[in-house]
Every structure is written in C-alpha cells, then in structure tokens.
Amino acid sequence: MLRKELWSAVEEVLPALQEENYAVFVVGDDGTTESSRNLSNKIQAASDEALPLSLRAHVTFNTPCVYIYTSGTTGLPKAAIIPHGRVHRIASFISGCGLSSDDVIYTTLPLYHSAGSLIGVGGCIFLGATVVLRQKFSVSHFWDDCRRYNVTVIQYIGEVLRYLCSAPKRSSDRDHKVRKAIGNGARPDVWKEFLNRFGNIQVCEFYGATEGNVGFMNYVGKIGASGRVSFFSKKLMPFHLVEYDVDQEAPVRDANGHCIEVAKGETGLLIAKITSKSPFVGYAGSKSLTAKKHLRDVFSKGDLYFNSGDLMLLDKDNFIYFQDRIGDTFRWKGENVSTNEVADILLMLDFVQEVCVYGVTVPGHEGRTGMAAILLQSGRDFDGAQLYEHVTTHLPSYAQPRFVRERTTIETTGTFKYYKVTLVKEGFDPATVQDALYFLDNQKRSYIRMEEGIYNSITTGQARL
Structure with a gap:
C-alpha cells in the first residue's frame, strides 16, 4: 500500500x-x-x-504485525519483524513519560521507523491523545506549527534539537505550550541550549532499538543520560556491559571463553539476555541476518544474548549513557576513537555547520585514521589554521582527524544518521574524490590542501601520521 x-x-x-x-x-x-x-x-x-472476530482468530501477540527497516548506515537495511505484542508495548511506552489523553503530540519523524509510527502515532492511539503530523521536518515552521495546533509534546531525534538551536533566535521562542520532548540522541550541550532557549520543557530521553530486547528511559531529566537502571528494569530486561575489542570487532573473552563485564564508569558493549520475557524475534529473510546479532556462551555454556552493537556507560548512580556504535568507533595508534566525541569537538567551530567523522585505512598502518567530512556554514570559508589549533587543543593526538573533506551536502537517513559507507570507501585520494581535501600538517600548524604529491608520500610511508 x-x-x-x-x-x-x-x-x-x-x-x-x-x-x-x-x-x-x-x-x-x-x-x-x-x-x-x-x-x-x-x-x-x-x-x-x-468485522467478525473470526477473521482475526489466528492472530496472537507473537504474530508479526509489521516489518520496520533498520537504517542501514553501516550496511544494507534489514526488515525487523515486529510482533503485535511488541507494538502494544512500544505504544504504551508513551504513558510512562507522563502523557495523557489531553496532550497534542507533534511529530515530524518518518513513519517508516518505530519512533514516529509506533511511539508517536501508536502511542496517541493507546492514550486517546491527538497527533499532529508534518510530512517533512522544517526548522522555519516547527514552532509556528506548535502554536497553531496547541502542541504540548514534541518528538525528536538528536539532530532535530540541534537544528532548532542553530536557527536564528526569535522573540517568540518561548511562546508555545510545549511541556515535554520525547526522543533520543540529544547531546548534552544541545540539550542545555534547547532548555535555555525554548523554556521549561521536560526532555524525556530514551534508548531502544527497533528490533532490540532492551531499552531505557530517562524519567528524571538527567542531562545527557539515555535512561536510569533500576532493580526492576534489570530483572525484566537483564543486560550487561562487556569489554569490546575494536580491532577484532568482537567482545573480549577470558581464558574460559566468557565475556568480561566492565566496571561502573567504564564503556562497554551493551548485550541483553534473550528470554521469554525479553525476546529477540530478529529479521525477515535469511536466518543468518538474525544469527549475526546473537552472542552465545557469554557467561555460561548455552546462554544466548542480543548484541546491540552499541557502546554504553553506566555511572555510579545507575544512569546509563550512550557512547557510540561499534561501526562508529575505530582504533588508531593503539587507542579507541569515538566518532561522536570527535564530531562534538569539531561542531564547536563557528564555520562548521555539520560534520561526519569516520576512520579510513592507510597503507602500511594498523587500524584506521580519522577523517572528517564537513559542511561549512553559509558564507563561511574553510580555515585550516583555526581548525588545526582547535583540534590540537581539544583532542589527543590519536583522535585528531588527519584528513578533512569539504562537502556541499552530507547524506543522511530519514532519522538523520549519516551514511558513512560510501565516504569510507572513497577514502582520501585526491585523484578520485572531487571534493576539496585537506591534510593535517604539524610543521605548518594547519590543515593544508591535499595534493597528489602529499597523497603519494602518505601511501608510500614517507609522510608521518
């Protein structure tokens, strides 16, 4: 249809x-x-x-209700099987955020993903609330729509809040009835700016994958946290954070072949036990797609866990924080580099509008070195000296992007996740990349234009990285 x-x-x-x-x-x-x-x-x-009930007599909570495709940012999209029971649970999630039938929820998120369709529309059906839909997110129309339709709750993806905060300030910024914002991916700095600019709005951040069997909700408004873990939530959705080897792209195993749980305050791979109460149904199509998300013999022989692919951190107060995705973390100079952390630093520059950070392979070197695709602010020029001063001040040597690619657009999915596969594949060869390329030159203390001679010196090992 x-x-x-x-x-x-x-x-x-x-x-x-x-x-x-x-x-x-x-x-x-x-x-x-x-x-x-x-x-x-x-x-x-x-x-x-x-309709006669007999038409649906065969439908149970375990019967597939819809297929929802994952974004495919690090590979091809896969159709996650969403049973009726999971649709009910996701739709009811919105009531835990303190919403009622009197609320008017505004969503500009795509309805082919679970946030817009199951939480936004489904949640409104569950509550008997009103939903306002816009076909496409618009910064200029966002708050006007909220005023026009008396919106009390907005849905967001992290980048939506950033776009709103980047827009020119208006005298009417606080003239609205919005009391709650529900979503995920809000960076702490953007979160703070959003509240300071647009007023006393309770941000209900949550974590959860469409097909996953574990989720968290930040019901107390702790800035930066994806949720808070309680005794009851861990009983219902048993999970662990385990050591992860970026080079091997697999969890670290001890002498007995078991995974190693990290201490509080340390980053680890989020895995969740697959049980009858927290099932993982998987994907349509080849069984191998589902099997790739399985982790077996994790802490004892025969146990089975869901591999979220996300790196998380649990602090001493049991707040849990999203750190990075496995595909978005690379290893350079023996150190793990978080693309999200590097991107946050680059976005502090006043001439940078958007940035996508990723790792590229360099002949003769282990691991991958950092590269950043940047979109400049309108009317601004690339400043290699300022960029050099900024990254060397705020980032350790191993995390400083050695290459920068100036883009006119940075392609994203419907939920504003960056497509990195093509960028990684194209690398930093000026003979094949049409965009302007720059190289971090420590002697000149600047990012200088990448030329064929510089490229050859890098690939032959003459230039030091």
Whole structure:
C-alpha cells in the first residue's frame, strides 16, 4: 500500500511483485493504474459494520504485525519483524513519560521507523491523545506549527534539537505550550541550549532499538543520560556491559571463553539476555541476518544474548549513557576513537555547520585514521589554521582527524544518521574524490590542501601520521 505520489518508487520492482502475486494498492484520488488497485475507493465502498472476530482468530501477540527497516548506515537495511505484542508495548511506552489523553503530540519523524509510527502515532492511539503530523521536518515552521495546533509534546531525534538551536533566535521562542520532548540522541550541550532557549520543557530521553530486547528511559531529566537502571528494569530486561575489542570487532573473552563485564564508569558493549520475557524475534529473510546479532556462551555454556552493537556507560548512580556504535568507533595508534566525541569537538567551530567523522585505512598502518567530512556554514570559508589549533587543543593526538573533506551536502537517513559507507570507501585520494581535501600538517600548524604529491608520500610511508 502506498500513496499516489510515491508510485514511481514502486514501478521498477512491480514485475517482481506481480510474479510473487502481491497486490499493490494506491491511496489517493485516481490512484488506479493497470497494475494496482485504488484503496481509497474500496474504503469508501466498504461496509461500516464491525468485522467478525473470526477473521482475526489466528492472530496472537507473537504474530508479526509489521516489518520496520533498520537504517542501514553501516550496511544494507534489514526488515525487523515486529510482533503485535511488541507494538502494544512500544505504544504504551508513551504513558510512562507522563502523557495523557489531553496532550497534542507533534511529530515530524518518518513513519517508516518505530519512533514516529509506533511511539508517536501508536502511542496517541493507546492514550486517546491527538497527533499532529508534518510530512517533512522544517526548522522555519516547527514552532509556528506548535502554536497553531496547541502542541504540548514534541518528538525528536538528536539532530532535530540541534537544528532548532542553530536557527536564528526569535522573540517568540518561548511562546508555545510545549511541556515535554520525547526522543533520543540529544547531546548534552544541545540539550542545555534547547532548555535555555525554548523554556521549561521536560526532555524525556530514551534508548531502544527497533528490533532490540532492551531499552531505557530517562524519567528524571538527567542531562545527557539515555535512561536510569533500576532493580526492576534489570530483572525484566537483564543486560550487561562487556569489554569490546575494536580491532577484532568482537567482545573480549577470558581464558574460559566468557565475556568480561566492565566496571561502573567504564564503556562497554551493551548485550541483553534473550528470554521469554525479553525476546529477540530478529529479521525477515535469511536466518543468518538474525544469527549475526546473537552472542552465545557469554557467561555460561548455552546462554544466548542480543548484541546491540552499541557502546554504553553506566555511572555510579545507575544512569546509563550512550557512547557510540561499534561501526562508529575505530582504533588508531593503539587507542579507541569515538566518532561522536570527535564530531562534538569539531561542531564547536563557528564555520562548521555539520560534520561526519569516520576512520579510513592507510597503507602500511594498523587500524584506521580519522577523517572528517564537513559542511561549512553559509558564507563561511574553510580555515585550516583555526581548525588545526582547535583540534590540537581539544583532542589527543590519536583522535585528531588527519584528513578533512569539504562537502556541499552530507547524506543522511530519514532519522538523520549519516551514511558513512560510501565516504569510507572513497577514502582520501585526491585523484578520485572531487571534493576539496585537506591534510593535517604539524610543521605548518594547519590543515593544508591535499595534493597528489602529499597523497603519494602518505601511501608510500614517507609522510608521518
């Protein structure tokens, strides 16, 4: 089923769908084509009598309800199987944030992901609240929409808050009825700026993967935390943070072959035990897709855990913090480098609007060295000397990006996650990369333009990194 304006996205795969006997319905006026059926007409013609319960007698909480695709930022998207029971649990999550049927929830998030569809729309159905949808996020219309529709709750992804804080200030910034913001990925500095600028809004940060079996909620508003762990939450969703080897891309195992739990205050890989109360259903298609997320014999022979792929930290007060994703952490000079931490430092520069940090391989060197794709602020020029001074002041040597790529756009998914696969593959060769490239030169104390001669000296080992 699709809207008429999205028909072109299906046309090329339509023959394959027809071979599999899939029915294609189009929503919208005059949506009928030779290869599809108009759903709007069928809805208008349908009886308003209740459907017999026998039609759904076979449906249980374990029956698949929807498929939701993961973003695919480090690989191809996969269709996560979401059973009816999980849809109910996710939709009811919103009540734990203190919402009621009187609330008006505004979401600009894509409905093909669980945040917008299951938490936003599903949560409103669960509460009997009102949902306001905008087809696409707009900084300039955001607060005007909130005022127009008397919005009391907004949904966000971390980058949404950053975009709002980056917009020019208005005298009406605090003229709204928004009392809560629900979402994930808010950086501490943006979180603080958002509250200072837009007023007393309770930010309800949470952590959870669409297909995962563990989640956290920051119900006390601790800035920067993804949630708080309690005795009861760990009983319902048993999890651990374990040591992770970035080079081997696997958890560290002891002499007995078991994973090693990290101490409080240390970063570890989040894994969650798969049980009947916290199941991991997996993905549609090949069983190998689901098996890749399994960890076996973790603490004892035969046990089974879900590998979240996320690095987290639990502090002494049991607040848990998202640190990075496995694919977004690389090792250089024997040290682990967090792309999120490096990006946060680069975004402090006044001429940088967006930045995507990743690791690239260099011939003759172990691990990967840092590279940053940056989008400049409108009307600003790249300042290699200022950038050099900034990174050498705020970052240790191993975390300083050796290469910088100036972009006109940085491609993201529908939830504002950066596509890094292509950037990593293209590397830092000025003969193949069309964008302006720069290299960190310690002698000149600046990022200088990458030329073929510099590239050759790096790849042949003459230049020191």
